[in-house]
Amino acid sequence: MKSHFRSEKSIFFDALDIESPAERTAFVEHACHGDESLLASVSHLLREHERENNPIDDPIVARQPAPRFHQPGDSIGQYEILELIGEGGFGLVYVADQQAPIRRRVALKIIKPGMESQEVISRFEAERQAIAMMDHPNIAKVFDAGVTETAQPYFVMELVRGVPLTEYCDKHQLDTSARLELLVTICHAVQHAHQKGIIHRDLKPSNILVTLQDGHPLAKVIDFGVAKAIGQSLSVKTIYTRFASMVGTPTYMSPEQAAMSAGDIDTRSDIYSLGVLLYELLTGSTPFEPDRLQNAGFDELRRIIREEEPPRPSTRLSTLNNRQATTVATNRRLVPEMLPTAMRRDLDWIVMKALDKDRNRRYSTAGAMAEDVSRFLMDQPVEARPPSARYRFSKFARRNRVAIFTASIVACVLIIGTAVSVWQAREAIKERDEKQVALAEARAAEQEARDAEQAAKDARHELEGFNRRLNETTVLLASGRASADGRRWSEAFQAYTEATEVLPDYFLVWLERGGLNAKLGRWESATTDFARAVEIGCPIEQTQLSGVPQLLFYAEQNAAYRKLCQELRSSSRDDPMAVSARGQLVDDLPAETAAEIAERVERMLGAMEEKTNSTDSSDKKHRYAGMFYGVNLYVGGWAHLRAGNNEQALRRLEESNQTNWFGRGIAHPLIAIAHHRLGRAEDALHSFNESKELLEQLLTESVEKSTGSASIPWVDWIEFLLHHREASIVVKGHTPAVDQRILQMQGFAEAAIEE
Incomplete structure (x- = not known):
């Protein structure tokens, strides 16, 4: 139980x-x-x-009419609302004009509806006085606080016209020293608040705005003490609601906050958040990736924050890919090659001390952390690491460069003099040894020549063996093709199987056997063969690759599919075969890449149309309006759809259905998706029903004829199934069930091979 x-x-x-x-x-x-x-x-x-009226999350005794959003011109006490400038996890922020006793422009934050319980208002009243006591140049001052007529608490704060901390540092490309100096001022602000008994609880870049004062950057911490003043209790539903509204906050949350024990939070929770901020300023990313935390379940998120140790900043910088390293280096005025060495070990110690899971091992105060960062900036020993004689000497050397440099020159002169005095004695010994060295080198050269001759013989022998196996494999492949053309399936598979045994690392063997398996509807065997060919490394110019990406994706052969996609996307060839091959990618295709494919297909279509219009030959016109022209209309429509050009996609896809190519009709599901994106629900449903009719027709024909595949080429068949499934999800809102006739078709293929 x-x-x-x-x-x-x-x-x-x-x-x-x-x-x-x-x-x-x-x-x-x-x-x-x-x-x-x-x-x-x-x-x-x-x-x-x-349920909206849930008695657990919304007690009857606490229900009140939901207050409306305040509009420009509304008044709250002596404050006139001008405009809404932001919305946070628990408040709406307005620009307002204070009318009395003095006139000034302020930021007014109103607590969101649903948080105005009697307990919250009581805590709010008790906390507002403590918040107002703070007076520090790096803290946005709270001028006033109160409760509206609809029982919504509000704060009136200094209006800071700035940008978030990390955005400012990257935009102005501040170097490491400038970033650390900004952090020191923020630590002093947090220390001031802690001395007043106020814990921020939500330190993050969006709550630290940087503005310019007399031409110098000035950091302002906002929302100090607001979270504590709200005192929001966390039911199960509240937890998820706040996670949805306070995007990114878990990234900066201390382990004790993740433990959901609000009564056990102290000032060291803010120290942890300062450590996360320092980590992000140094590396361009937080200790735990925000996407990972947001996609994790609630229990998994808490486990990550409370148990997993993040990588050191220097480790994170050394593992960046080329693109990320270039961005991070540019934002810090460095070249990418210098990035791994720019992170000194002292900074690793400072960051990891602030991020310690055990709060007793973190900095005791924000001021202590500021002092350690300042020591680093002045090349003094930091307290975050155990001191050693070598470490203290390195710091001493940095502070006394001139004296040590002078002493080093004197020492070098003495050493050089000593070296010169013994040089002549060494020359005599060297001359004596030269003959022995020359003799040894001659013997070594002779041995190397013998080894090279033997290696050449071994290489010739290995090449001869390979050529024999290649010739044998070529004969077996030819036999397999001939048997397949004669529909002697068992003989064809026997020839292909023998070829894989003779030359198992020849990609063409696996491609051809995979193609025969796919043609007969044996998709599981086909994907195994194709995955092996991709693993070996097959050139992307091979015509046998047509349909392979779709089948690998359909069968969830993820590793082989990803590798093949990477090779296809890295190709810059402009010929029709290469462009069509890139058009086979069915998953995770960036919009800009799809737009590039669509543009290249349009150029090919234009060339075909121009060539067709320049001749009176009806046969040539029919040929260009046939198979290859229809294929490129379909590929172009698909690429336009992936790039978001829905109208152009719809036009090309409908044109492809009007040409006489072997895949005619498979564009129905893509047409349904295009109509859906354009807001044409009825047209989308109509096109999807046409897709269903085509699917039913192909399945019925295959079952009646007892064939292992549909009447269209297997490449178009597998792509049609993929797009029909996607259209079902987009238009109908669910994934269609697997039709048992598809499995029955595979049974037909096995029976045909046995016969």
Whole structure:
């Protein structure tokens, strides 16, 4: 019974991360594995979670009419609203004019509806006085605080016209020293707040704005103490709501905050957040990737923050790819080659001390962290690492460069004099040894010659053996092709199998056998052969590659598919075969790459049309309007669709359906997707139904004729199935079930081979 409860809870929490209702329902049904009782229980929890009038999250006694958003011209006390400039996890920020007792422009933050319980208002009143006590040049001053007529607490703060900390540093390409100097001022601001008994709890770049004062950057920390003043209690639903609104906050959250024990938070939680900020200023990224944290389940997110140790900043910099390294180096006025050496080990120690999971081992105060960073800037020993004689001497040497340089010159002169005095004695010894060295070199050269001769013999022998195996393999491939042309499937497979045994590292053997398997509908065997060919390394110019990416993607051969995609995308060839090959990519294609493919296809289509119009030959015109012209219309429509050019995609796809090429009609699902993106629901449904009719026709014909594949080429068949599944998800909102006739077709193929 206990394991059942844990399973129900885990499924419920994981389902909350899925926004689409259809995908969420499908996930829950799959996760319950046919357990009707468990499915009913989880479904009930989800319905209660989504119900607006949930008595757990919205008690009846606390319900009030939801206040409306304030508009420009509205007044809140003596403040006139001018405009909405931001929306955070728990507040709306407006620019407002204070009317009395003095006139000035301020930032007014109003707590969002739903947080204005009596407990929150009481905590708010108790905290507002402490927040107002703070007076520091690097803290946005809180002028006033109160509660609106609809019981919404609000803060009135200094209006800071600045940009987030990391954005300012990257935009102005501040070097490491300038970034550290900014961080020191921020640490002093946090120390000031801590001395007033205020903990920020949400330090992140968007809460630290940098502006210019007298031509120098000035960091301002905003929202100090607001989180504590709100004192929001965390129910299960509240947790997920706040995660959705406070994007990125978990990235800067301390382990004790992730433990969900609000009463156990102290000033050292802000020290951890300062460590994350320093990590990001140095490396351009946070210790844990935001995408990973946002995609993780709630329990997994807490585990990562509380248990996993992040890589040191120097380690993170050394593992950046070329593009990331170039960006990070440019933002710090460095060349990429200098980036790994720019991170000194002292900074590693400072950052990792601030990020220690055990808060007792972090800096005791923000001021202590500021002092250690300042020591680094002045080339003094930092307290974050255990001192050693060598370490202290290196710091001493940096501070006393001139004296040490002078002493070094004197020492070098003495050493050179001593060296000269013994040089002549060494020359005599050297002359004596030269004859012995020359003799040894002659013997070594003779041995190397003998070794080279033997290596040449071995190489010739190996080449002769390879040529014999290649000739034998070529004969077997020819035999396999002839048997396949005569529909003697068993003999063809026997020849191909023998070829793989004779020359197992020859990619063409696996490509041809995979093509025969695919033609007969034996997709599992075909994907195994194609994956082996890709693993060996087949040139992308091979015509046998047509359809291979789609089949690998359909069969979830991810490693082979990714490798083949990388090779296809890296090709810069402009000929029709290369462009069509890149058009076979079906997953994770960037819009700019798709636009490039579409542009190249359009150039080819224009050349074909120009050539067709320049001649009166009806045969030539028919040929260009036939197979290859139709293929390129289809590929161009697909590429335009991936690039977001929906109208052009629709035109090219419909044109492809009007040409007499062997894949005519397979554009129906893509046409349905294009209509859907253009907001034409009826046209999208009509095109999807045409796709279903074509699918039904092909399956019916294959079953009636007892064939292993559809009546169209297998390349177009597999691509049609992929796009039909995608269209079903986009237009109908669900993934279609696998038709059993497809499995039946594979049985026909096996029977044909046995006959």
